[in-house]
Amino acid sequence: MDDDLIDAGDAPRSRYTKLPGTGFFYPDSLDDERAERRARESIEGSEAVVITDGDADGLACAAMIREAYDAALDVAPFEDAVTARLTADDDRDEDAEHDGDRDDETDPTADAHAESPVGLLPAGPYSIDTSLERVDAYADDGVDLFICDLCPDDYEWIAEPLEALAASADSIRWFDHHQWDEETAAAVRDLGVDLVVGASDEECTADVALRSIDHAFDDRWAELAAVTRDHDLWIKDDPRSDDLADYSYWAGAEEYAAVVGAYGVDLPEAVRSFVEERRVEKEARIDLAVGRAVTHEVGDWRVAVTYGRCSQNEVAERLREKGSDAAVIVKPAGSASIRGSEDFRHAHEVAGKVNGGGHPQAAGCKPDVYDDMLDYAHHWSTEGQACKRVILAAFEAVAEEVATSDETTEAAE
Known part of the structure; x- marks a missing residue:
């Protein structure tokens, strides 16, 4: 090459x-x-x-x-x-x-x-x-x-x-x-x-x-x-x-x-x-990543998702300042960082559903969506579309679990 x-x-x-x-x-x-x-x-x-x-x-x-x-x-x-x-x-x-x-x-x-x-x-x-x-x-x-x-x-x-x-x-x-x-x-x-x-x-x-x-x-x-x-x-x-x-x-x-x-x-x-x-x-890389972010409503949470080579913690902090409860930074190498906030303490649960783990407010993962270099080529050219999709699906699953748990607690009371 x-x-x-x-x-x-x-x-x-x-x-x-x-x-x-x-x-x-x-x-x-x-x-x-x-x-x-x-x-x-x-x-x-x-x-x-x-x-x-x-x-x-x-x-x-x-x-x-x-x-x-x-x-x-x-x-x-x-x-x-x-x-x-x-x-x-x-x-x-x-x-x-x-x-x-x-x-x-x-x-x-x-x-x-x-x-x-x-x-x-x-x-x-x-x-x-x-x-x-x-x-x-x-x-x-x-x-x-x-x-x-x-x-x-x-x-x-x-x-x-x-x-x-x-x-x-x-x-x-x-x-x-x-x-x-x-x-x-x-x-x-x-x-x-x-x-x-x-x-x-x-x-x-x-x-x-x-x-x-x-x-x-x-x-x-x-x-x-x-x-x-x-x-x-x-x-x-x-x-x-x-x-x-x-x-x-x-x-x-x-x-x-x-x-x-x-x-x-x-x-x-x-x-x-x-x-x-x-x-x-x-x-400069932080600015680019923040500019690429798209916010999604998942349950009661605002989840900002972005892509690129950047310092994920600083990017997540900027996105929190813009009103997100959680941030996902998908990296060109295929992994992703998930960062939470006081209103979102389930980062490790989301990561656990997509081949990862970590803390309630800071976790990492690498979804199993890369079989060959064509998958990586698609990843780069679409800014991590497939990776973002499976991580957002994991957020949806955790949101449902949290809602079910809350309903059970309320019923018990």
Whole structure:
């Protein structure tokens, strides 16, 4: 494929935001080979391994665990790399995966993932099983395993690797704040896993890790957890939380963990400049997505639905300000984010009907509507028409369930 076809180049933003980032077009087989190699290099010989979501919340947990093990990486090479990106007018695809640490021979941080005695494996909710399998394959017996900010949809698909690790690891500790199914939580705990789940509307996972890890953390770690919570729970009282969230998205996992581990919420000047530079593009994408939104009446709710490469939380906030109770942001790569409000706390129920899950006010899904590249071509050219349709149908189903439940309650009274 001609690189120019998947490189934004001089294309207008209104066109390239309708397509996935370049990483989408990188074959899974090659991506898997690279991920497998990096995982092996991170895990082999490690005293402990952290499997975590690659956002600010999960990576704050990883930084805390490295601090507790005295295993933090030297931050100076990462600061130099950020400065180099600024001076080089770097145009790296900002929709790259969270574990986007570079493999460039000229990058002094390219091998950072193999340098700490606490290995770091960024993962998503649908790759927990793969990460567990890699730890089982490459970790030494007696390793300490931590799993942070991740919740499995059910126990069966993680059972085999988790049970194997329960027999070989010295300890397994799992910190989270998502909505756990009671049977799944019980099955995990029955293996001897120390599972600590915080209240999803009160704590982020960094809060859970901070109170659960037996270490004398200084005050900057409590501040890091508080500011991370401010964004993760969408409280939005502290402007620094946007800096953390944006930086975690645009930086590689190793870089973010090293920088917040060294500086906490007081990010160095080079990092603040980098974040501000990237925000120009971010704000323009938000404006486009908000402009594309269409509002639907579903039961008692106003549901705004939009499409494009954008920062979904900020788009959802803008749509709420315009009067929507819930927002759906369909992404070019095929997944979707569902965001609620005080008047809509059923996001996880909607997502659960279309191959997803999450919180009452924040959830994600990827509807099973893509069989081949023609389906994706239709997805891009119609701005996610099929995906939007099945998600709206899920809203309708939840609305009916809520109405039935309300009628039953009223009858009982």
